[in-house]
Amino acid sequence: MSNWTPFRRLSMPWKNRPQDVQHSAVSDETREPPVVPEKQTVVLLHGPKQPYQVTEGYTVPKPDDEHEVLVKVQVIGLNPIDWKAPDFNFGIPELPYISGREFSGDVVQLPAKPSRLRLGEKVIAISTDYRDLKKAAYQEYAVAFDYNVVKLPPQISLREGATLGVAFVAAVLALGVSMGVDFSSVLDGPDLLTSLKKIGPEKLPADIRAECVDGIQEHERAKSGDWLVVWGGSATSANLSIQLARLAGLKVLVVVDKAKHGLRLSNHRVLRPDLLVDSHDPARAIDIIRANTQGKARFGIDTRGRDTASHLLRALAPDYVPSTANGSPPSPPATPESSTLLSAHLIGLTGLPKGEAPDGVMFHTVPIKLFHEVPEIGLALVTWLERLLEKGLLTAPEIVDVEKGFESINGALDRMRRGEISGGKLVVEVA
Template sequence: MSTTTCVQLDELQKKPTSFHRCIFSGPSLNSTAIKEEKTSLVSQTEDARQSVLLLKGVREQYTLVNDHTIPAILNPGEILVKVLAIGLNPIDWKAPAFNFGIPSLPWINGRDLAGLVLQVPGENSRVRVGDIVLVPSTDYRDIRKAAFQEYAIATDFNAARIPSSTSIHASASLGVAFVASVLALGVSFGLDFSVLSKSPGPNLPQIISQLDRNDIPADIQDECFASESERPQRGDWVAIWGASTTTGLVTLQLAKLAGLRVICVADVARHGAKLLESGADLLVDRHDTERAVEIIRGVTGGKLRYAIDIVGKDTAALLEKTLDPSGHSHLLGLTGLPKERNPGIRYHTVPIKLFHTAPTVGESMVRWLEDLLESKTLTLPEIVRAEGGLEGINAALDLLRSGSVSGKRIVVGLDS
């Protein structure tokens, strides 16, 4: 069994007492280099506790609890992270509002975080104590990995180290969107990122082919192991409905790296300039939906084969009309797909579980993300900083729910 490396950690997983920040240089909480003094993170008490946001009931707001247990390391490869910033996602308010994605009550939510690594599995871990990392918490059934708490557990193959020149807060908004984008393009559509001339990434179809099918959750096996000989080629068109979202912007950038031509459907007046800067080949305004379908079909000559919807079932049904129905087209819906299916179109959902259940897949993705950030090949989302720490998350989620923050991500800092 490997030894555990920690920052003055007194067997935290058994009986937490105290631990301290290490002195290090890294990405600043204000996007400048930080040099933190060795200050106590948890007071030396008989039983160290943390603050968390608990969801105690459906259709209720989150409740701040100040005496919750610090999550314990239970499995090989796990790390302990001091949460410094939390990126908010629509699921964070939709889950309690519509009662889905909540395994039990009370529960802790939150899918995107960035923070300081306090404990690692051993000397050979790719992540080190003192690293600043971003963590996409896709394993939402494990409450230890939720973002709405002061300390969270992650696996080392799901944590991406943030370069010293990169904003921690902006990084906290990126993780889940990046995971969804890479899996959509690389697994569902079969795009090979290893052939990129700039910042090459993983060949996910090849990595998956070496996995045991039985090691993959049953509900995503067909998506992961479907044989697909006709993969996107340079110059092919892909349409993205909801392109101004963080997932849309990341997907646009990765698709352009792979040499695809990208049609972006969005509010062009509000987001057109940003989409053009990110490489969009064609902008289509989302407000006139019939016209949007006509434009996409006209530009692609009715031969569009790849489309991604990030909005919902209704817009996925509109995108379906833009595709070539001759038997070689693909429609992926992140938040829903049409109920009635066209036999000439293959329908996809993102196999998000693959990221945290297949170590070789997860690690290949976070290593690529590290390279993309280090080389500044990937542009980070524009963010809005919310104040108040954990206690301010309810108000920030109300702002997110209102739709008044469009094309940006709300990030809550816990570093004050």
């Protein structure tokens, strides 16, 4: 067991707590930047299945690109990948490794060129590029692309900001690219498929190009009134997917362990779905989905893994799947532009069913690289998130608990391993 102190609810609201008070951005852009030390404390992984090690005297990373800024890390949002990567030895490009994909803090260094950011500004930094260690969260100072940084409005605390980043990016790309949702009617949000056509396939990373260009045909794009089935509705990614889908006018069906999360979701001001289904009996859940949507649910997001994605496939697949001479078609299958056939689209955030997609179904993985490798897309997403937060149209996931200091990270991840953190986010306050 880790040495952690249960988080006690205070009588005053989140936004008024002293540790969460937001300061306005520095108005004098010519002021001297704060002094940044040469060395810092980081949290290193030295090998698979090993605990992270708090290490002092590590060099502070330096921005070396016209888009890079330096951020003093204040609050880290923990993600399942932070413990799954060392436990199962994946997603670790080098050792020792610095982990952490999202954090909030203060801008302490700007690029030489004019920037949309200001020194001292409170921001969320979203690091989807796990190969670049200087952008990782488990350190005192981290680099971020200015088009991957979200300016926090005064009403959103640093703690709340640390819960939002990766889940928001995954949700927008799943809905906007893999499902083709057009968000332009929601505070001038992105129409990602149209933007990708303008950018051109030659400027997209090769390994995600097919998903971005051929993932969904124009006539199949999700629109207001369509059903979205989310299997694994307690995940943070599900939280943001549900909120964004509702903003776009989709009807949302959530499959979740009702014994754990049923009452919370059914009464939730923001997340209450159009239909809540218990995951305890998958076969029964599939029957309920098909019956209540009259077999017309074409879009599904699975947040849990291969087994539940296989259940979701059966919920979405057409009743009759014609056989072909050469077996199942590849995913995504070729569909003529003029065809009126509407396929089902299954997005696996953590895994897809084994084998090829059957006829009438297309499998999708989220093209997360778009966020950090295509500046136009990254900037469109973070500026839209700024507007959503400013106008109160998007709510940060609940904070289950707050740990303190780098030395608490291993114990916090142990709690996640044991399944103690569910229905919200665990954050670590390091400053």
